[in-house]
Amino acid sequence: MAFKDFLKSKTFxxxxxxxxxxxxxxxxxxxxxxxxxxxxxxxxxxxxISGKLIQEIEKMEEMEPFNVVIIDSIxxxxxxxxxxxxxxxxxxSKAKKGRKIYLTIASFxxxxxxxxxxxxxxxxxxxxxxxxxxxxIGNINFVQGDIPNIVVAQKQNGKPIKKYTKVTRGEIIDLVxxxxxxxxxxxxxxxxxxxxxxxxxxxxxxxxxxxxxxxxGKKDKNHSRVVSYQxxxxxxxxxxxxxxxxxxxxxxxxxxxxxxxxxxxILDQNQYExxxxxxxxxxxxxxx
Numbered sequence: 568m569a570f571k572d573f574l575k576s577k578t579f580x581x582x583x584x585x586x587x588x589x590x591x592x593x594x595x596x597x598x599x600x601x602x603x604x605x606x607x608x609x610x611x612x613x614x615x616i617s618g619k620l621i622q623e624i625e626k627m628e629e630m631e632p633f634n635v636v637i638i639d640s641i642x643x644x645x646x647x648x649x650x651x652x653x654x655x656x657x658x659x660s661k662a663k664k665g666r667k668i669y670l671t672i673a674s675f676x677x678x679x680x681x682x683x684x685x686x687x688x689x690x691x692x693x694x695x696x697x698x699x700x701x702x703x704i705g706n707i708n709f710v711q712g713d714i715p716n717i718v719v720a721q722k723q724n725g726k727p728i729k730k731y732t733k734v735t736r737g738e739i740i741d742l743v744x745x746x747x748x749x750x751x752x753x754x755x756x757x758x759x760x761x762x763x764x765x766x767x768x769x770x771x772x773x774x775x776x777x778x779x780x781x782x783x784g785k786k787d788k789n790h791s792r793v794v795s796y797q798x799x800x801x802x803x804x805x806x807x808x809x810x811x812x813x814x815x816x817x818x819x820x821x822x823x824x825x826x827x828x829x830x831x832x833i834l835d836q837n838q839y840e841x842x843x844x845x846x847x848x849x850x851x852x853x854x855x
Contacts, residue, residue, distance in 0.1 A: 613668065615658030621649040621672055632664040640674035642701025642736035645788055648673055674701065674736055682740075684730035685718045690744050691772040693718045701736030704771045709805045712745030716774070719743050744774065744805075752802050755809075758793050759825060763813065766793050770809055778808040783815070790815045794824040799835045 614629040621637070624630050641652060650673040656662055680700045685693035694704060712719065720743035721728055728740065753774045758766040763786075767777050782791055791813040798807070814821045 610661040639671040646673040682732040705739035705741040774805040776808040795828040
């Protein structure tokens, strides 16, 4: 058969069809392989889930490519249980499918911890130890003793509470602390501009009790900050109760209120020093 006749034959067209079909199948396989490979390396945007409840993110489509791992739970007053406090990787970063997103959440109500022993600790260390595990300080009572600033008793609802006792996060613990005859006063810590949590810890560590707390507008644990307090003078007796006033630091009047109170503090301190000088002068008068 001549070559020209072969090109016109049925056999030629059958072979040509088989070759073209094989070529297109090969192209299809290459295309699919490249698509699978590209998908394997695809990166997704990590959504911002801070502030959301852990139950909410289970339904989020943006979280489908990722695996969630809770690495810690922290007690925070006024924060709903299960609220996401932090995430790693952070929001807007890129991660591949299957990447683990590590979360720290607000502990669930009813979480129990073991009561530590704060006996023989310094007051500052006791405050830190208790607040670190989500417990709150109630009344700090001072008694005469030989060693200043040492915790000699820990109580709950007026009764001694022993080490290893199960307590719920957020519960209140009262402390009894020794003071000597020569050390019965403390200085007011600089709590202006501090959050409620920061101010409370500083006051407790200084041997002062937290009294009435007023908030202008809605309370916000991150933005409500101290703009004034009472009493204002230094040289406070240990165990004195301090009243606090908070304003949201995003409000227009926050800086002015804080500045006005700082100026008032200076005036009060000057008057206190003048009064002290007069008293000292009177005590030093010698009759001839």
